[in-house]
Amino acid sequence: MAVWIQAQQLQGDALHQMQSLYGQHFPIEVRHYLSQWIEGQLWDAIDLENPQEEMKAKRLLESLIQELQKKAEHQVGEDGFLLKIKLGHYASQLKSTYDRCPLELVRCIKHILYTEQRLVREATNSSSPVGSLMDSMSQKYHQINQGFEELRVLTQDTENDLRKLQHNQEYFIIQYQESLRIQAQLSSLATLPPADRQLREPSLLSKRATVESWLTREANTLQKYRLGLAEKHQKTLALLRKQQTVILDDELIQWKRRQQLAGNGGPPEGGLDILQSWCEKLAETIWQNRQQIRRAEHLRQQLPIPGPIEELLTELNSTITDIISTLVTSTFIIEKQPPQVLKTQTKFAATVRLLVGGKLNVHMNPPQVKATIISEQQAKALLKNENTRNESSGEILNNNCVMEYHQTTGTLSAHFRNMSLKRIRRSDRRGAESVTEEKFTILFESQFSVGGNELVFQVKTLSLPVVVIVHGSQDNNATATVLWDNAFAEPHHYSFTVHVSLLNLICFLSL
Numbered sequence: 001m002a003v004w005i006q007a008q009q010l011q012g013d014a015l016h017q018m019q020s021l022y023g024q025h026f027p028i029e030v031r032h033y034l035s036q037w038i039e040g041q042l043w044d045a046i047d048l049e050n051p052q053e054e055m056k057a058k059r060l061l062e063s064l065i066q067e068l069q070k071k072a073e074h075q076v077g078e079d080g081f082l083l084k085i086k087l088g089h090y091a092s093q094l095k096s097t098y099d100r101c102p103l104e105l106v107r108c109i110k111h112i113l114y115t116e117q118r119l120v121r122e123a124t125n126s127s128s129p130v131g132s133l134m135d136s137m138s139q140k141y142h143q144i145n146q147g148f149e150e151l152r153v154l155t156q157d158t159e160n161d162l163r164k165l166q167h168n169q170e171y172f173i174i175q176y177q178e179s180l181r182i183q184a185q186l187s188s189l190a191t192l193p194p195a196d197r198q199l200r201e202p203s204l205l206s207k208r209a210t211v212e213s214w215l216t217r218e219a220n221t222l223q224k225y226r227l228g229l230a231e232k233h234q235k236t237l238a239l240l241r242k243q244q245t246v247i248l249d250d251e252l253i254q255w256k257r258r259q260q261l262a263g264n265g266g267p268p269e270g271g272l273d274i275l276q277s278w279c280e281k282l283a284e285t286i287w288q289n290r291q292q293i294r295r296a297e298h299l300r301q302q303l304p305i306p307g308p309i310e311e312l313l314t315e316l317n318s319t320i321t322d323i324i325s326t327l328v329t330s331t332f333i334i335e336k337q338p339p340q341v342l343k344t345q346t347k348f349a350a351t352v353r354l355l356v357g358g359k360l361n362v363h364m365n366p367p368q369v370k371a372t373i374i375s376e377q378q379a380k381a382l383l384k385n386e387n388t389r390n391e392s393s394g395e396i397l398n399n400n401c402v403m404e405y406h407q408t409t410g411t412l413s414a415h416f417r418n419m420s421l422k423r424i425r426r427s428d429r430r431g432a433e434s435v436t437e438e439k440f441t442i443l444f445e446s447q448f449s450v451g452g453n454e455l456v457f458q459v460k461t462l463s464l465p466v467v468v469i470v471h472g473s474q475d476n477n478a479t480a481t482v483l484w485d486n487a488f489a490e491p492h493h494y495s496f497t498v499h500v501s502l503l504n505l506i507c508f509l510s511l
Contacts, residue, residue: 003113004035006120014119021112025097026105027090030068031112037067043110044141045273047281048103049152052410057102064105065091114142144251144278147243151285154236155292158229162292165225169303172218179211223307229296230312236289237319240282244323247278248330256333260464263340264486272335272355276411279331280359286327287360287451290320325457328450331355332459335413338442340482341475342421342466350416352444352461354403357412360450363405367448369414371399375427376439379462393440394424394468403446414446424468436477439465439485 010018022028031038041060046053072087098105121139186204189197252275262268293316300309336351352369354362373394374382401414426438442463449456465485467478 002035003039003116003120004031006124007116010119010123014123018116018119021115024093026094026108026112029086030064030090030094033071033087034064034067037064038109039113042271042273043106043113044145045277046103046106047277048107048110049284051103054103057106061094061098061102061105065095068094114145117142144243144246147239147246148278148281148285151236151239151243154232154239155285155288158232158236158289158292161225161229161232162295165222165229165296166299168218168225169222169299172215172222173303175211175215175218179208179215182208182211219305222303223305223309226296226300226305226309227307227312230309230316233289233293233296233316237316237323240286240289240323241319244282244327247275247282248326251275251278252330252333259337260486260489263337263464264483272353276355279327279355280410282327283324283356283359286320286324290317290324293317293320321455324450324455328354328356328360328457329459332444332446332461334444334461334463337464338416338419338466340464340466340486341478342440342468343472343475344421344424344468344470347418347420349419350442350444350463351413352403352416353411353413354448354459357403358405358410362448362450363403363412365449366402366404367446368400368402369416369444369446371396371401371416371419372443372445373421373424373440373466373468374443376441376465377427379441379443379465382443382460382462393426395422396420396442397422421468434477436467436469436474437481438467439481440468441465 007018019028022031041063043060046056046060068087068091072084072091075081075084075087094105182204186201186208189201189204192200255270255272255275258266258268258270293313297313297317300313332352332354334350335353336349338350339348342348350371357363372392373396375393378393397420398416398418401416403412403414405412424440426435443460444463445458445460447456447458465482467481469475469478
């Protein structure tokens, strides 16, 4: 059920809270008459902290105004005449308000939708499957966005602490130089007559004692600042890993599973825009924290103070590198799968995409992707991170492609348009196993660097299982194999492994 329909059924304080969301900045009439259009847009796909997203927001503002004008034009009759004037006025008002700051419109509507969903969720105790599903999804999205907001606050907090630490350390170094200057003056007193030395020495000794006392206290303070900053970074990285697990191990895996079931005629897997926006936010936050940790390490090297901070910074750097490595390798995905029944000497296509490619500027040095067909055994070994012989099970023509960055959509992808399987090398089959039961997969692999060659990644991703045929008469049996595999693959294994107990049950029923 649409959120707006449910929001109109709110009562009491919840209704007042909902009404207070609207005003001249966004009239409630616009929400009412364009409710379906508003709820159908991908507001979450726009990163409010990225100025480059302004063009997307501008297009949404223009579309909103066009929808309002279209709605106004369709009003007829006496009542319709008044509504036509009012909607036209709102179109002009919104254009005037947000034309120079379209991201603020997105921020406003996101806030309205999130608040409405929260109010509806709190007021609804419905146990209907549809209501529960909508409630579950909106709650999940809300939790993810809350996680990003918490990460933003933590990252800004550590940035402020880092600047304060740098300022204090710079002042410490100045005072340290002052202590060296005083010491040099004391040393030079040896060349003076005794009377002059006695006259000047007490003052210099007092100054040296004062400065050294301050330096000792400040060194302890700096060490506390460093340890406090490291502890805050540990907290941020723990939350980052948790947020990344939700997005990669839950949301992205679910998208891949929907993609697999879509191959069996299930509903479309849906777009990747929201997933990409989440992954890009992760990449940006990870990189900001990585740079902060590197700056903290630079400050430590600039002014070494004995203590546990060196070990802590080494651990933080290792953790953040592991987090970004997981993000990059997991977001190298197949957007458009190759056909799962693959006929030799026949052209086929596929598309691979790196969800964080634009944010990490991978496109500045466009990587090349290579496609290879490998056996089921090799694929299983790769999934277990086992070393395998780097040999293919066949020859694919036109199997190299450079990734291209599409600025309008912010996507980095490689489109293999004219691949063709020239020949296939099969394994020795046992018993009654048919060629249409033997499964292969297309392995896509690439290498690219991040941060000016600071980090280099070897990435690999496997297609859904494919069955290779040489004649049209084999098509039905091959299709049956892949349908079976798609339907009963274990959720987190994505391919090749099926629920044996379920298969046995189905075989028993078929008898």
